Amino acid sequence: MIRTSALAIALALSSVPVIAQDTPAGDAPSKEAKDSAKPNPDQVKASVEEDAQPVRRSIPFHGRSLSYTVTPGHLTIRNDKGEPTASMFYTAYTMPSARGQRRPVTFLFNGGPGSSTMWLHMGSVGPIKVDASNPETVPGPPFRYGPNPDTLLDVSDLVFIDAPTTGLSREVAKAEPKDFFGVDKDLDAFTRTIQRYLTKYQRWNDPKFIIGESYGTTRAAGLSNSLLDAGVQLNGIAFVSTVFNFADFxxxxxxxxxxxxxxxxxxxxxxxxxxxxxxxxxxxxxxxxxxxxxxxxxxxxxxxxxxxxxxxxxxxxxxxxxxxxxxxxxxxxxxxxxxxxxxxxxxxxxxxxxxxxxxxxxxxxxxxxxxxxxGSAITGAFVGALNDYLFRDLGYKTPLTYRPNNYGAVYGGENSWDFTHKAPGDRQQIADTSVDLASAMRQNPRMKILSVNGYYDLATPFGGADYEFQHLALEPQLQSNIRYAYYPAGHMMYTDPASARQLKADLAAFYDSAM
Structure with a gap:
């Protein structure tokens, strides 16, 4: 297990400080956040039983009404013996398919490791968005959130997934948090979660996409190969604020x-x-x-x-x-x-x-x-708005407490995150999931890639993302499947209104090319 402190600090990719995001807002902790973080004292056990609590909603959208169903719920994933291991929380936004067509489904997640997907869910392409539009501290409560004019829901159904032990996702039965704290353990959990969603909602034959942010891009690159091995063929992946190879830090x-x-x-x-x-x-x-x-x-x-x-x-x-x-x-x-x-x-x-x-x-x-x-400027708004939206507005019922992150457990003690990785043909002491992505692209040469980066990101610099994509072991014809997009904003470029509009346009064009 890699426990190099410098490595862990470098991977403080994007997220909140334990409750005040002293880290990148979007996925992972800074040294200070990790040092002060402690596991959430929430002792309520999650149920092994799956649940879904759908609600019908609509928002005004460019001169028309966008009607959809939002479904917060839990999926139970099981190991190879059929034993339950985790109750994975998701929030799905779905719309009816046009006659004769199959709607794409997109799975989205933040990273950390140790972050919930609160940031992408409430700040990016969902139909509801927190107002954190200015690069300054968001005024105190009540926080503003409402219809998102740049939602991707008109293009694809959206499924936001919280990583195990974050958000409302929890270990169940005999499983322990440490069973999910590692590159490969995490990939296994997300692979099984996506498979379970596809089965439960009969989406196996629909176009499939992934959007991952920060450490979520590390996960997404690994998933491209692990999902392929499980028979899940992706149409495309959008990498937001990318890092594949931790050694590049x-x-x-x-x-x-x-x-x-x-x-x-x-x-x-x-x-x-x-x-x-x-x-x-x-x-x-x-x-x-x-x-x-x-x-x-x-x-x-x-x-x-x-x-x-x-x-x-x-x-x-x-x-x-x-x-x-x-x-x-x-x-x-x-x-x-x-x-x-x-x-x-x-x-x-x-x-x-x-x-x-x-x-x-x-x-x-x-x-x-x-x-x-x-982090200090926007964390309170995201935490407050997410809890108000989920539990009051949508009326979701659960005895669990929403964890914005779980850094105290992920980065502390003997069970901290294991950065080793079994990549295709290689056992890595420090994970580099670009190997997985390149392997998946060779096996699935029609899969398209979009690299999305902000110019003002000092957690995962755009120059680093360019370097990693340009060093994939691919033939030129496969390199041509990669598109690059840059925005005058930071790690979470979607909080900036002008960048959010451009991101939506870039994603819509990307989906067209991938289908």
Whole structure:
């Protein structure tokens, strides 16, 4: 089992701090969140019996009414002996199929590992959405949520699934939380959950898609192969804020991947003189990162003083940091230091999950940051709105308490998350599910892929996503199945109104191409 603290910290991909999202809002915890997190004291046992509590609803949608059924419920998954292991909570949004057609069904989940799917459910493409549209702290309750003009429900049915021990998903019978805390254990649980949904609702012959965010992309890549092995052929997968290979968060390649995001953040916060068009500026940053910067890092101590000075000057022009700071950092500015240094002259820090957000610290001399301003700004709204919507508005009945995350258990003690992975043909000590995805794409050459990333994401940088997709072991004709989309927002680009509209358009076009 991998218990490298640096690895776990790197994977604080996107989510909430234990209840205040001190991490990426969307999936995983920062070191501070993990250190302070404790398992939810909820002791109520989940029932082995499945339940479904459908409610008929409609929302105004671009001049017409979109009528649908929303079904919160639990699916029971079982091991190979037929013994129940988990009660998996889902919220499904479905509409009748047009005559002679079969509606697609899309399975969506966040990651962490240890996060519920509250973020995608209440913030992205569902028919109901929390208003967290500005990069600032959401005003206190009552929180605003309502019809989502950018819902994907007009294109596909949507099934939001909470990972085991998060949300309302729980272990049952003789199973324990540790039975689900690992890359492969998690993949097994989600594979069985999707199979069970397809069987229960007779959806085996419908077009099938997955949308995963952050660690959810790690899971989605692994599912592409495990579902294929189980006879579930996917039409497409949308990866939101991607990471496949955890090792890419270590070493010099990680810094190369992060640099274009540093440039985007500096541009957004007016640290770039003249401020050229964003796309043009990021093109320069990408070329510098993969060229001169990567070469300088590769040279290490063999780089001359003049070479190091030249690199520091170019890097300063792109990142808004001083050349002196960059040189004193040995050309290697880590993300948390960048978050503290960029706006130090303003006595501000920037967000990790979304760098458009700013905050302050107790002093202005620190090396790193103590919290993520983005997480603190929106977590209360998502937790409050989800509970109000699910239990009051929809009237869902359960004795369980909704867990936004379960980081205290996932990242603490002897049963913390196992990052080893049995990939096709390979036993990995640190999971790299790009191997699974490439294998699935070779076996299912019609499956389409959409890579979705925000420019202002310091948890899973868009340069890192590009690097991982471009290093899949695929022939050119299969590489052409991959589309790339970028948005002027953060890890959860769907909270930004303009980005959400573009994301919906990109997803609709993607679904058309995949069917």
């Amino acid at each position: 270590q070493g010099d390649q990680s810094l190369v991947n992060f640099l274009p995001t540093y440039a985007a953040d500096a541009w957004y916060h007016d640290k770039i003189p003249g401020k050229p068009p964003l796309e043009q500026f990021l093109s320069q940053a990408r070329e510098f990162a993969s060229g001169p910067y990567a070469l300088a890092l590769q040279k290490g101590n063999m780089a001359s003083d003049s070479e190091r000075q030249a690199i520091a000057q170019q890097m300063a022009q792109l990142t808004g940091l001083s050349a002196d700071y960059i040189l004193r950092s040995n050309l290697r500015v880590q993300p948390d230091r960048f978050r503290r240094e960029l706006l130090r002259d303003r006595h501000q820090i920037i967000g990790r999950i979304d760098s458009r957000y700013v905050g302050t610290e107790s002093d202005n001399v620190g090396e790193g940051t103590d919290y993520d301003p983005q």
